[in-house]
Amino acid sequence: MAGRVSVPAPEPADPTSAMADPAPAMADLPDPVAAARRFVEQRGFPGLRAAFVAGSVLTRHRTPTSDLDIVVLLAGPPAPFRENLRHDGWPVELFVQTEADWHRFADQELADGRSPLLHMCAQGLLLADVDGLGATLQSLARQRLAAGPPSATTAELDRRRYEITDALDDLRGAADLAERLYLATQLLHKASELALRAEGRWLGGGKWLSRRLGAADPALHHALTSAVTAVATDAPDGTQRLVAAVEQALSLAGGPLWAGYTLGRPDS
Incomplete structure (x- = not known):
């Protein structure tokens, strides 16, 4: 498992030449949403509150090298951390946060005029929503995206x-x-x-x-x-x-x- 970090999520990206294994053909890969849902269920995150899958896999831009960008919200530790791995043939970029982490990271990204976290949660698909936090954050992310970034000085x-x-x-x-x-x-x-x-x-x-x-x-x-x-x-x-x-x-x-x-x- 990757070490814990306290930095915002980077822009979702498709791994290419840095990948150790060759990309499988699209026909050999399971449905990305089903694969993401299985990953969250099998991982058994303690204190799970919500989970999203996002990125190119949900769009017409999907390719065999597209990531499953998965955002997981927990009640506490081991969040926050991020990890890169493979699941069901798909490369996975995993971002694990608490609600407080989510707000802190979103605020940091907002100041830079870019927010992959807001985009992932606003445009992603909810995989789990135990207590309503996922729907709340998705609504907030959509509002913030629609409002646009702070004006350039x-x-x-x-x-x-x-x-x-x-x-x-x-x-x-x-x-x-x-x-x-x-x-x-x-x-x-x-x-x-x-x-x-x-x-x-x-x-x-x-x-x-x-x-x-x-x-x-x-x-x-x-x-x-x-x-x-x-x-x-x-x-x-x-x-x-x-x-x-x-x-x-x-x-x-x-x-x-x-x-x-x-x-x-x-x-x-």
Whole structure:
């Protein structure tokens, strides 16, 4: 069993190359919800109050490498802890918390503008709900998600604008393809996050960042991803296309920022 930790749940992610065993075919795997329910029942969690299953396994994005993201609420110890394991052929990411842990982790994530825990409980399926806590937390998670993350501060947006503008200047001057590729992936990530924060949307990590931007601004999502593909294939107009797409994201937060940007100066 993994050691106990007191950190919020990370964004649900599908394990790939880090997995020790090859992924089975979809036809060889049992129904994910049934597998998750069996896992909770067989594990016999002491003081079980509620359990959720969530993630890509509940959506059209399900693949043989998708996780069973399982959130378990207990009355007390051994919570809180997280653990990665396999059950019925499925990789499982397990997050075990008390009610107090859940609120603390959700508050921590909320401050960062991203909350995998809220998403898992709002969009997941209740596997067990002994005393009504599961339904209560699911309702609260849905309310918080609908309200959106805290608005980005001017300082946060300015920092993001500066970092992107600086990387754009490097991209314009990069002659080496490998350097352009590293810069392009950096800009894809940073521009996507800036656009989401400027528009008051939730952030996400990895594939969830792509999905969140794709849902919030499909045109910008396409412009950024197609431009990065052009850079990666060394297309003649790759850099020009990526600059234009990133500047489109910058325009949502006030445009490029470099000269005049300060950080930590007492009179700034």
